[in-house]
Amino acid sequence: MRVQGHRFHIAGSAQATAPRRLLEYGHSLIAHLTDALLQAGGSVTVGVGKEPRATEDDPSSPSTIFDWTVLERVGAYLQRGGSAATAQGPLVATVASTKTESQISDDRRDLWEKLKGAGAVFLEFLDAGWSSGAVRRQRHARRGDVLIILSGGEGVEQLAELYVQAGKPVIPLDLDLGASTDDGPG
Numbered sequence: 001m002r003v004q005g006h007r008f009h010i011a012g013s014a015q016a017t018a019p020r021r022l023l024e025y026g027h028s029l030i031a032h033l034t035d036a037l038l039q040a041g042g043s044v045t046v047g048v049g050k051e052p053r054a055t056e057d058d059p060s061s062p063s064t065i066f067d068w069t070v071l072e073r074v075g076a077y078l079q080r081g082g083s084a085a086t087a088q089g090p091l092v093a094t095v096a097s098t099k100t101e102s103q104i105s106d107d108r109r110d111l112w113e114k115l116k117g118a119g120a121v122f123l124e125f126l127d128a129g130w131s132s133g134a135v136r137r138q139r140h141a142r143r144g145d146v147l148i149i150l151s152g153g154e155g156v157e158q159l160a161e162l163y164v165q166a167g168k169p170v171i172p173l174d175l176d177l178g179a180s181t182d183d184g185p186g
Contacts, residue, residue, distance in 0.1 A: 004041030007088050009144030010034065011047070011159055012152040013065045014177030016054045023054060023062045026150055026175055030066045033148065034073035043086045045093040045144045046070045047136065048112070049103040059107055066150060068108055074120060075111050084120035093122045095139040138162060146170075151177035 010030060014023050034044065047067045055061035063069070074091050078084060084091055092115060100123075104112050115121050124139055133155055141147070141162035149156045150173045160170045 003037055005087055006145040007043045007045055008037050009045040009140055009147045010070050011156050012150035014151055016064055018177040026177055027069045030069045031073050034070050038077045043088050043091045044070055045140050048094045049100050051105055078118055084118045090122040091120045093143045095136045096123045097126045098128055
């Protein structure tokens with residue numbers, strides 16, 4: 001499969017109790033994968049909002065989700081002179097609710113504003129009251145061409161089902177980190 005011209009949906013999560021070195025490896029894996037996809041002309045769809053940490057209220061603790069790792073790599077790609085858009089549009093497509101902006105932590109606010117300011121983000125807004133995870137996942141699945149998942153629970157299970165039903169590829173990465181909400185094996 002050719003990367004150029006495709007939007008890759010990167011999703012997954014980890015238990016807060018996952019071994020720290022494995023969780024850090026997961027973030028490194030997602031970072032390298034995102035770099036490679038962007039360099040090859042791909043774009044991404046990813047969630048935006050909260051960033052739960054393995055140790056709550058400790059910004060040095062690794063996140064239990066990978067969304068902000070993807071967004072960091074998009075920011076680094078732009079800093080290296082990469083284009084903010086591809087043939088599919090902005091590098092990042094995401095689904096937002098009225099709560100999205102308020103859920104972004106202070107330490108991520110600058111990155112988020114830079115990505116938006118560069119024109120690297122397409123935001124699809126949900127109607128008020130339609131902010132459930134299931135609705136967001138349905139909208140993300142419409143935007144993505146390929147789903148890449150790393151661990152996770154019911155959310156990635158639903159995403160995989162949506163992609164398979166649409167005849168789109170699903171690539172599960174084999175690293176068992178559990179799920180951030182302890183809601184299934186992913």
